[in-house]
Amino acid sequence: MPNTASDNLINDDLYRQIILDHYSRPRCNHRLEHPTCSVEGTNPSCGDEIELDLLVKDGVVQDVGFVGEGCSISMAAASMLAEAIKGQPVAKVRQLAQAFKARLLSHDDAQAAQEAQGVDIGELEALDGVRDYPVRIKCALLGCNTLLTALDEAQKD
Numbered sequence: 001m002p003n004t005a006s007d008n009l010i011n012d013d014l015y016r017q018i019i020l021d022h023y024s025r026p027r028c029n030h031r032l033e034h035p036t037c038s039v040e041g042t043n044p045s046c047g048d049e050i051e052l053d054l055l056v057k058d059g060v061v062q063d064v065g066f067v068g069e070g071c072s073i074s075m076a077a078a079s080m081l082a083e084a085i086k087g088q089p090v091a092k093v094r095q096l097a098q099a100f101k102a103r104l105l106s107h108d109d110a111q112a113a114q115e116a117q118g119v120d121i122g123e124l125e126a127l128d129g130v131r132d133y134p135v136r137i138k139c140a141l142l143g144c145n146t147l148l149t150a151l152d153e154a155q156k157d
């Protein structure tokens, strides 16, 4: 197995396993045939790139797919996020994306819990350790920021 950034970054074994699992077998890792919108996101500081497709119908994210290239953190985060939002109402997806973002940008666990306002972010918790590495936060948030742009796009008309 290649030595990835997350090996050094994430100390917790379980969290590291979750991240490596998503990195090696990304979920929803394909383009959609008839997406409502497609949005590209880049993180120049690391060279991560992602293209995200959303199929939004009746206020629900019916399907989601992404393809991209980048570090293990960026790809694992996109995979976890895609899996978490598939089939969820748009309002809930926004809440989840914002809770995840707030959590990564907070200084400690207490603040993170407060920012999340009771929203369960599921496996995305595995990325908590990234919080201590500002450069890698951008990697972890690439999928999330691209998703928020895509939601705006999907709800434009």
Ligand code: ZN
Residues within 6 Å of the ligand: 043, 046, 047, 048, 070, 071, 072, 073, 074, 138, 139
């Ligand atoms: Zn990266």
